Amino acid sequence: MILYGYFRSSAAWRVRIALHLKGLTVENRYQHLRKGEQLSPGYLAVNPQGLLPSLILDDGAVLTQSLAICEYLDEQYPDPALLPSDPVTRARVRALAQVIACDIHPVQNLRVLKALQARGQTPDNTNGWARDVIGGGFDALETLVAGQGRPYAFGDTPTLADICLVPQMANARRFGVELRWPRLAAIEAACLALPAFAETHPDRQPDAE
């Protein structure tokens, strides 16, 4: 399999974590987001959204959207599971992942911040925007994980919720968000003690700057 990614893309990091948890290795290719490489005709032919990540299967089939890719990996390589078997907890793990993947990350990502600057917002303003979006989302997440288990977000194995949370915490730090959510911080620390999270960290990728 071939993974198109970028060291700092938190959506690509999610897939790196899932692959590592499953013990899968892939060929990595990089698209430099700040240089706009993801909008080259060659990459748009792979992924018409011009977003990362994309996963190319051995037969050439292209999968896009990080959560869809993680669910595919979980169905094809079920051990260890990224979703619990209990139906309600399963729905809550997916919901937590989606709070991040739908309501936090896309609203604070580079694409939106650039569009804001094109409409006259200063970099200070757009960084404030990102901090507001992340902070409001994390307030909800801290409540949603309360009482769900330890040390990870939903108990004693990492799930899709942790896979989304850890990259989003890194984004929060990058924007200077004051991390006032003790349970989220404890989940992050537990995850980063695992090779699947630590070795896939943006700073440890070959394309890191």
Add this chain to the structure above:
Amino acid sequence: MILYGYFRSSAAWRVRIALHLKGLTVENRYQHLRKGEQLSPGYLAVNPQGLLPSLILDDGAVLTQSLAICEYLDEQYPDPALLPSDPVTRARVRALAQVIACDIHPVQNLRVLKALQARGQTPDNTNGWARDVIGGGFDALETLVAGQGRPYAFGDTPTLADICLVPQMANARRFGVELRWPRLAAIEAACLALPAFAETHPDRQPDAE
């Protein structure tokens, strides 16, 4: 089950379609988004994000996030299926749903447009923003559904992709997007010929204005 919704919320509409396809009836409760009812202490105790929809199961368990709710319903009430059985097509259906639920809808919703206006953007500007976000997303969707089947987005039964597409098309119209995507329009027309899509339309809800 109890569904908290709002006639015009496209995320709530997704769940109304899924429930209807499954032949499930629920008690409906409404939170008026423009009046801010979703931010009342009572509703925040149900859904700490203050977003719609929320589904309350018969035992009182609360589920949030429309895609997580649809997947829960699909697992608990498997017939008719909202996801195809082929693993790659399944991943592509989920990806198409996520293009809308992650990259289009949250970036053009009322919450973001209000934040833009609070930063000095005029309503004309924010409507243009919404049109840009929807148009760019639909360009990618038109490519992603090419050759995937007919009459629905992925063949002869509606899937999670259609469930997300039809409400997003309604949003596009509301913002005055010129609908230049023939395949998306054909999918929408096929869906709206089904009671599950037509009867759950915002205009036909009891709280419609």
